[in-house]
Amino acid sequence: MAEKPRIRIPKQAAKNEVVEIKTLIAHLMESGQRKDPSGRIVPRKIINRFACSFNGKPVFECELEPAIAANPYLQFSARVEESGVFSFSWTDDDGSVITAEEKITVV
Amino acid sequence: MILAASMAGGISMQTRAQNARQAPLAIDGPASPVPWVRYAGWPTRDTSKFNSLTRLVSPAPPKAPLKLEKGLTGDPAAGQKLAADRSRGGSCLACHVMGPAGGADLPGNVGPDLSEIGNAGRDEEWLFNYVNDARVYNSDTVMPPWGTHGIFSESEIGDIVAFLKTLKSPAKFKAALDDPMKRPAPIEQRDNLDALINPAMWLIEERAPALWKATGPAGASCASCHSNPVQAFRTWAAAMPRWEPRLNKVLGVEEFVARHAKATTGQSWLMQSEENTALSTYLRYLANGAPMVVDVAGPEAKGAYQRGEALSTRKIGALNFSCADCHGADKSASKWIRGQWLGELRGQLDHFPTWRTSQQSVWDIRKRFQWCQVAIWADDLPPDAPEYGDLELYLAAQNTGQKLSVPGIRH
Amino acid sequence: MRFISRRDAVRLIGGTVLAGSGAAERSWATPAQDSAEIGRFTDGRTGEPGKIALDVPEIAENGNSVTLSFDIDHPMTPERHVTDVLIVAENNPSPRVATFRFTPMSGRATAATRIRLAGTQAVTVMAKTSDGKLLMAQRQVKVTVGGCGG
Numbered sequence: 001m002a003e004k005p006r007i008r009i010p011k012q013a014a015k016n017e018v019v020e021i022k023t024l025i026a027h028l029m030e031s032g033q034r035k036d037p038s039g040r041i042v043p044r045k046i047i048n049r050f051a052c053s054f055n056g057k058p059v060f061e062c063e064l065e066p067a068i069a070a071n072p073y074l075q076f077s078a079r080v081e082e083s084g085v086f087s088f089s090w091t092d093d094d095g096s097v098i099t100a101e102e103k104i105t106v107v
Numbered sequence: 108m109i110l111a112a113s114m115a116g117g118i119s120m121q122t123r124a125q126n127a128r129q130a131p132l133a134i135d136g137p138a139s140p141v142p143w144v145r146y147a148g149w150p151t152r153d154t155s156k157f158n159s160l161t162r163l164v165s166p167a168p169p170k171a172p173l174k175l176e177k178g179l180t181g182d183p184a185a186g187q188k189l190a191a192d193r194s195r196g197g198s199c200l201a202c203h204v205m206g207p208a209g210g211a212d213l214p215g216n217v218g219p220d221l222s223e224i225g226n227a228g229r230d231e232e233w234l235f236n237y238v239n240d241a242r243v244y245n246s247d248t249v250m251p252p253w254g255t256h257g258i259f260s261e262s263e264i265g266d267i268v269a270f271l272k273t274l275k276s277p278a279k280f281k282a283a284l285d286d287p288m289k290r291p292a293p294i295e296q297r298d299n300l301d302a303l304i305n306p307a308m309w310l311i312e313e314r315a316p317a318l319w320k321a322t323g324p325a326g327a328s329c330a331s332c333h334s335n336p337v338q339a340f341r342t343w344a345a346a347m348p349r350w351e352p353r354l355n356k357v358l359g360v361e362e363f364v365a366r367h368a369k370a371t372t373g374q375s376w377l378m379q380s381e382e383n384t385a386l387s388t389y390l391r392y393l394a395n396g397a398p399m400v401v402d403v404a405g406p407e408a409k410g411a412y413q414r415g416e417a418l419s420t421r422k423i424g425a426l427n428f429s430c431a432d433c434h435g436a437d438k439s440a441s442k443w444i445r446g447q448w449l450g451e452l453r454g455q456l457d458h459f460p461t462w463r464t465s466q467q468s469v470w471d472i473r474k475r476f477q478w479c480q481v482a483i484w485a486d487d488l489p490p491d492a493p494e495y496g497d498l499e500l501y502l503a504a505q506n507t508g509q510k511l512s513v514p515g516i517r518h
Numbered sequence: 519m520r521f522i523s524r525r526d527a528v529r530l531i532g533g534t535v536l537a538g539s540g541a542a543e544r545s546w547a548t549p550a551q552d553s554a555e556i557g558r559f560t561d562g563r564t565g566e567p568g569k570i571a572l573d574v575p576e577i578a579e580n581g582n583s584v585t586l587s588f589d590i591d592h593p594m595t596p597e598r599h600v601t602d603v604l605i606v607a608e609n610n611p612s613p614r615v616a617t618f619r620f621t622p623m624s625g626r627a628t629a630a631t632r633i634r635l636a637g638t639q640a641v642t643v644m645a646k647t648s649d650g651k652l653l654m655a656q657r658q659v660k661v662t663v664g665g666c667g668g
Contacts, residue, residue: 006303018625024303031634032546033611037147044546059623067607067615069583069632070467071306076618079594079625193663201665212638213663284577284660293579444665446577465580465664482666518579518662 005100007088012107013080021052022075025090025098031066047072049091055084082106133369134353138362139378143489149481157256158423159486160494165427166255168242175232179265186270189263193445196251196258196426196484199267201444204287206274213446214278216287217249217439225275234268249439251426258425258484287443299458299516300395307388307462307469307514315389318382323372329386332371336393344390345397345511348499350408357411357496361387361471365491378490384469388460391513398510399457401503408500415501418494419452424485430498447518452505458515465518472499552612559604559617565644565654572643572655578635581661587630588643590653594620600627602646609639637661 008022025047032044044066051061060076078086083106090098145151158165190199191209200209202217224234236243239254239261253259259267280286302308319329319336333339344360351358358366361378364386368374376382403412419430433439433449440451460471470478473490476498480487488494547555571589578584592600599622605615615633627645635641638660645653 008303022303026306026309054623057623058619058621060621060629061619062629063617063619065612065614065616067610067612067634069634073303073630073632075587075630077624077626077628079623081623197666213660215665282658282660446662447665449665464583467582518664 005088005090005098007100007102009086009102009104011103012105015106016079016081018077018079019104020075020077021086022073023050023052023088024071024073026071027090027092029066029068029070029072033066045093047090048093049089050074051089051091052076052078053087054078054080055082056087059086080104080106129353130363130367131370132351132353132363132366134366136369137377137489138365138491139489141489145481145487146477149478152484154425154484154486157425157427157485158421159480160418160421160423160488160492160498162486163421165422168240168252168255172232172236172243173239175235179231179235179268181262181265181267181269183266183269183273185263186266186268189259189267190270196253197444202249204278205271206276206278208270211278211280211285213285213443214287215443215445217433217442217444217449220278221271222274222278223276225272231268231272234271235264238264238267249428249432251428256425256427290443292441293448295458295515295517297516299462299512299514305462305514305516306467307460307516310385310388310469310514311392314381314385318386319389321374323368323374325371325373327372329368329372336389340390340393342394342397344394344513345399346401348496348503349402350405350411350500352407356493357408357500359473359496359499360390361473362491362496364390379471379474384460384471387471388469388514391460391511395511395513398508399503399506401500401507403500403504411497411500412504414494415497415499418498419501424480424483426483426485428483430479452502454506454509456499456502456506457509457511458513458517460513461515461517463517469514472502547612547614549612552614555614556604556606559602559646560644560652563652565652567654567656569653570643570645570655572641572657574641574657574659576658577660577662579662580664581635581637583632584635584659584661585630585632586641586643588628588655590627590645592627592645592647592653594622594625594627596622597648599624599648600645601648603627603629604644605633606642606644607633607635607639608642610634610636615641635659635661 005023005025010019013019027047028045029047030042030045032041034042036042046064046066046068048064049062050064050072052059059078062074064072083104086102086104088100156164187208189195190205192198199205200214202215204214204216204220204222206222237250238259240252241248241250242252251258254261254264283289297304299305300308302312322328347363348357348359361383364383365376365378368376374382376386402408422429422432431438434452434455436451440449442449456472459475460469463470473495476495477487477490569591573587574584586605588603590600594600600620603618603620606613607615616631618629620627640656640658642654642656647653
């Protein structure tokens with residue numbers, strides 16, 4: 001998982017505006033159903049959890065299964081009550097976690 | 108030195124200036140791995156006994172319809188299974204609605220609806236010959252010669268005929284979508300240039316710019332000579348492919364990248380390598396919005412165009428299809444093979460290279476050619492085969508005026 | 519609404535429920551355990567239709583990447599809000615696709631993602647609310663059979 005996640009979020013919002021957040025992370029999402037050319041099952045390896053919080057408080061989380069398509073795309077909303085920082089995390093089956101942050105200003 | 112001819116208006120002064128200095132090319136050596144080995148995971152059946160774009164070796168059709176000495180004894184249930192069996196050349200449902208066969212699940216309509224063929228006054232001998240080798244009735248047919256090419260055995264054709272004789276009422280579809288005559292033509296609506304939608308855009312945003320700046324064994328990078336590719340190549344790829352006299356063949360973007368990178372930076376970015384694909388996609392992307400205009404007026408280019416046109420009508424493979432059979436406006440274009448739409452030649456090139464969702468990778472047009480061949484049970488050629496160059500030039504000419512929008516995103 | 523196949527329902531009756539596991543050494547849910555998880559989510563209830571706008575294509579070009587989005591007509595206040603949403607694809611090897619956890623700070627119970635479908639089937643979205651309601655929506659997606667066969 002070398003790639004930086006992609007996040008699309010407005011830089012500003014009105015107080016209490018509900019903004020749309022789009023996220024994408026490059027990941028094969030190996031389902032554990034596929035066979036390699038020699039016929040052996042390729043072991044499962046997916047992003048199994050995504051979490052978004054704002055100024056430390058949970059906004060939106062998901063548990064992902066192998067039926068989520070490769071390069072998991074997650075779009076959701078958040079109500080912005082004050083300026084601050086959105087934190088995002090993606091957790092791999094192997095326990096590693098990729099994180100990202102985006103600032104937003106209430107105008 | 109080749110200038111793109113004015114097929115639909117002039118070309119930019121920039122392209123003329125670029126072409127005025129010949130781009131260095133590595134002339135010796137191949138632009139793709141030798142020997143060419145088919146991609147891992149692709150079908151491996153031996154199709155050497157059938158026509159390819161380089162050989163004419165398919166068995167000849169019978170000179171006249173075969174006479175059946177005795178009546179056919181076939182099993183209609185076995186015939187119904189064969190009609191739906193995708194591993195036997197896509198099989199009948201790829202092109203025909205056939206009553207209940209395959210659960211009437213997304214049959215195609217390249218060929219006529221056979222749901223009432225059992226009442227159409229066709230005798231067993233006629234049905235047998237049509238399946239065995241329809242060329243005895245129609246030399247121009249698209250129907251594969253299932254018997255002559257050994258895809259179905261004589262007794263299997265008997266089973267299919269027995270099944271056809273049971274078809275006496277119109278097909279019942281579970282959903283409107285299943286009826287190919289009612290299925291709406293697919294319109295590609297995804298924003299192919301949005302990196303959140305099209306993974307191929309990551310090549311544009313990250314991989315290609317990194318490769319552009321990478322210093323090769325010769326001590327140079329692309330950037331050493333081309334410091335501003337966004338400006339410099341705003342229309343370049345729209346004039347490709349083109350005849351290259353130093354190689355005596357048509358050169359597409361991918362082969363150009365391989366030979367030009369080798370000659371200047373020393374990099375060995377063979378066709379179908381991830382570096383080559385990234386840069387080829389990038390060079391076409393830089394010309395997005397430019398209308399495709401290729402030179403087919405020069406004497407060599409004209410010859411290549413004519414060869415390409417001839418190759419597009421050559422029937423190849425065990426299934427005995429030509430490009431024109433599926434993509435010709437007067438043949439099967441705008442019809443369905445199973446659930447897949449067949450596009451006309453025009454509109455087939457402006458989005459290549461494309462992200463393929465079914466493959467989860469970026470394919471250039473040469474790889475698309477190779478797959479088409481393998482899918483119809485014909486030998487594929489190496490990606491830099493001169494025949495592919497001729498075909499690509501012919502295809503590009505059919506796409507004159509189409510504006511590039513690369514990378515595409517498709518099934 | 520059908521979200522558990524007959525074979526899995528049989529196993530469910532005699533099977534055990536897999537508790538959520540945070541351990542590094544996970545064993546992935548079997549189809550029976552998957553069905554058990556779905557059963558836990560719904561508690562045997564049938565969700566109330568009409569409040570979830572579910573958008574999936576009628577026909578998908580292949581099963582690799584099918585866009586799914588939903589929007590739930592429900593307040594998202596601290597007092598009343600959608601809490602969990604489960605997506606199920608009944609004919610997939612493991613029917614559970616994802617579980618979304620919303621909070622009042624989500625602002626709106628809406629999300630979009632791209633899913634894998636192992637063939638033509640119904641896709642079901644079920645939502646639980648903070649006051650104990652279960653909502654649902656279901657759409658049929660036809661996954662295209664390709665022409666050439668390979």
